[in-house]
Amino acid sequence: MIAQFRNAVLAAASCFCLAGGAIAQHKTISQRVDSLMRLMTLKEKIGQLNQYSGKNVTGPVTDRNVNMLSDIKSGLVGSLLNVKGAKDTREIQAVALQSRLKIPLLFGLDVIHGYSTVFPIPLAESMSWDMDAIRLAAEVAAEETAAAGVHWTFAPMVDITRDPRWGRIMEGAGEDTYLGERIAKARVLGFQGERPGGINSVMACAKHFAAYGAVSAGRDYNDVEMSDHQLWETYLPPFKAAVDAGVATFMSSFNTINGIPAAAHDFLQRKVLKGDWGYNGFIVSDWGGIDQMIHWGYVADKYDAALKAMRSGCDMDMVSRSYLENLEKLVKEKQVAIQLVDDAVKRILYKKFELGLFEDPYRFCNVEREEKAMSNPRHTAAALHVAERSIVLLKNEKQLLPLQKGRQKIALIGALANAKRDLQGNWIPNNDTSKVVSIYEGLGKYLGRDANLVYVKGVDVKGADTSGIGEAVAVAAASDVVVMAIGETWDMSGESKSRAELSVPGQQEELFRRVYATGKPVIVIMLAGRPLVFNEIADKAHAIVYAWWPGNEGGNAIANVLFGKYNPSAKLTVTFPRSVGQVPLTYNGYKTGHPLSSSPNMLYKSGYIDMANTPRYAFGHGLSYTSFAYSELQLSKVSMQQRDSVILSVVVTNSGRYTGEEIVQLYISDPVASIVQPMKKLKGFRKLLLKPGESATVSFSISAHELSFYDKDLRWIAEPGRFKLMVGSASDDIRAQADLTLL
Numbered sequence: 001m002i003a004q005f006r007n008a009v010l011a012a013a014s015c016f017c018l019a020g021g022a023i024a025q026h027k028t029i030s031q032r033v034d035s036l037m038r039l040m041t042l043k044e045k046i047g048q049l050n051q052y053s054g055k056n057v058t059g060p061v062t063d064r065n066v067n068m069l070s071d072i073k074s075g076l077v078g079s080l081l082n083v084k085g086a087k088d089t090r091e092i093q094a095v096a097l098q099s100r101l102k103i104p105l106l107f108g109l110d111v112i113h114g115y116s117t118v119f120p121i122p123l124a125e126s127m128s129w130d131m132d133a134i135r136l137a138a139e140v141a142a143e144e145t146a147a148a149g150v151h152w153t154f155a156p157m158v159d160i161t162r163d164p165r166w167g168r169i170m171e172g173a174g175e176d177t178y179l180g181e182r183i184a185k186a187r188v189l190g191f192q193g194e195r196p197g198g199i200n201s202v203m204a205c206a207k208h209f210a211a212y213g214a215v216s217a218g219r220d221y222n223d224v225e226m227s228d229h230q231l232w233e234t235y236l237p238p239f240k241a242a243v244d245a246g247v248a249t250f251m252s253s254f255n256t257i258n259g260i261p262a263a264a265h266d267f268l269q270r271k272v273l274k275g276d277w278g279y280n281g282f283i284v285s286d287w288g289g290i291d292q293m294i295h296w297g298y299v300a301d302k303y304d305a306a307l308k309a310m311r312s313g314c315d316m317d318m319v320s321r322s323y324l325e326n327l328e329k330l331v332k333e334k335q336v337a338i339q340l341v342d343d344a345v346k347r348i349l350y351k352k353f354e355l356g357l358f359e360d361p362y363r364f365c366n367v368e369r370e371e372k373a374m375s376n377p378r379h380t381a382a383a384l385h386v387a388e389r390s391i392v393l394l395k396n397e398k399q400l401l402p403l404q405k406g407r408q409k410i411a412l413i414g415a416l417a418n419a420k421r422d423l424q425g426n427w428i429p430n431n432d433t434s435k436v437v438s439i440y441e442g443l444g445k446y447l448g449r450d451a452n453l454v455y456v457k458g459v460d461v462k463g464a465d466t467s468g469i470g471e472a473v474a475v476a477a478a479s480d481v482v483v484m485a486i487g488e489t490w491d492m493s494g495e496s497k498s499r500a501e502l503s504v505p506g507q508q509e510e511l512f513r514r515v516y517a518t519g520k521p522v523i524v525i526m527l528a529g530r531p532l533v534f535n536e537i538a539d540k541a542h543a544i545v546y547a548w549w550p551g552n553e554g555g556n557a558i559a560n561v562l563f564g565k566y567n568p569s570a571k572l573t574v575t576f577p578r579s580v581g582q583v584p585l586t587y588n589g590y591k592t593g594h595p596l597s598s599s600p601n602m603l604y605k606s607g608y609i610d611m612a613n614t615p616r617y618a619f620g621h622g623l624s625y626t627s628f629a630y631s632e633l634q635l636s637k638v639s640m641q642q643r644d645s646v647i648l649s650v651v652v653t654n655s656g657r658y659t660g661e662e663i664v665q666l667y668i669s670d671p672v673a674s675i676v677q678p679m680k681k682l683k684g685f686r687k688l689l690l691k692p693g694e695s696a697t698v699s700f701s702i703s704a705h706e707l708s709f710y711d712k713d714l715r716w717i718a719e720p721g722r723f724k725l726m727v728g729s730a731s732d733d734i735r736a737q738a739d740l741t742l743l
């Protein structure tokens, strides 16, 4: 052992790291990890489980006295978050290489919707239902992130949510589990590439495990109270999809689940994730998630916190130092078995080997490569491509859109029409607006010499000042058509940005009211990180385009949509309520024993005395400039055995005047079941591009899997009986249906 150690030290002189020299290259990664483990002291092992944050903080700072560099040199740090850039990561990696074993650091960062090239927020991207586009966005983000010396993104967030009050709705893929699974896979593959360790890829992180999207009252960091069948049926499947796609890491969530904080959730982390699902990556806590269990009242102190988190399978401690300060003692006092610590360390070291960091710890730290990656025109084109596909056309009265180039005098109104930072949205790693195209610029560029465009702000996004409305009204009155940008500033949705009201902020609705009163046609572009409630605008505006926070290319994408260069194809992946009082509202809610549809004379119905139960805009809704007709629904057979499958097909025809894309949606309902089932569940979709007059046959294969649910004993089963298969253009626009009997 001593000889081996000496050889290793000698080898280190010619090799970047001692561990790299010590461990023969021909061995498998597991063997190399084991060899390295044999060289490590308990303290060094615990160091690998410790993550610090660099300069930028993305959570509450509790300990300002940490000497980060000296701890890195002493081998007490395994990973850093919030350090980026080829130069900075190289400098800090060099410090790690001064530690006894020279184990390289892992650099992690929240790259949520782009690094330098900012893409639409993840929720917006989900509206595309386009897995290639979603994957492309993650690939580009990974390429830039990896070039900036960062190995690991804390994305994708795969939390299903049905609550637009929760600010983090912007980071996810919406309310539906099936779509959430597909998007989780696309994002993981996009970030990670086909194989681990690619030079243009980063490790992904499925977060936040689990059920964070169901926080009580939509308040961030709150508790989650949830039935088993909801957890299994709705919230866990996207995490499982991430595991199946090979996700390298997981992050536990801040919430409790039925009273147990996620970071100490033995059942979810050890039994389900690492046990039943066979996950072999590592789990990092969320920011301070381990010692925050003290605030929850779940543990008395950091010693207890480290004990509970380690026992229940949390491998890396993000910033709380609970492991660093307590694990050694816990092992010595036999509270924590060394095997648990070893297992956690191995999982982390494995990833470092996989990334090639032991061969070359500076692999990702190349300043020239970084510069090139950040100015790649292909990335800008990708951001435009994805943004166009993320914009939802909610309303288009009398086919007001698309606008004709050069024909009209356009009044462009609203603070957001001239904004840049707000187009990027929350959660971006670089505060650089130099590459952002505002709506004003996008329209101006699109129209070129034909531009007959006057911009006026009217009012700020927030605040009570209405003094600019008069000027806006005058400009509107002198125009042929008005385009208004209305919505939220970039910091109104996101982490810790829950809202009790979903209303349009400030005086923007008043501005709309007064501009609308001019009698001019009004097109409203909504920009936000969540579904807002905007009933008056929804009733009156002649056209509404929901552009979310569309990223750097937002202005160009919006111009292309308004003028029909891109025919909008996105559809809602979240339900838009009429009022915050209806929340949570989802397309796949339940029937009740007191249905609203019952006899008009029946008084006792499940509804509101002051509002409809229906949403403002349903899940799956989204218009195109063309129209689509559905016909010839066919089912290969009307009944099937458990092991069988049937093919459902339908012919979709572009019945309008423009080439366009339709998202054909398959829903299934199980009218009688041993656990009451949602009214319908999405079970398939296809996105089709059709020219005017063109038809295509869309087929779905349906097996018992699509008919199954978790029963009261949490078995995934399909119960014999009759099922309804529905194909449509939205969850509330079913065009054809058939019955299928499972024998």
Ligand code: BGC
Pocket: 058, 059, 081, 110, 154, 207, 286, 287, 495
């Ligand atoms: C967030 C995570 C994020 C982490 C690191 C936390 O506050 O909940 O999503 O990855 O900070 O920035």
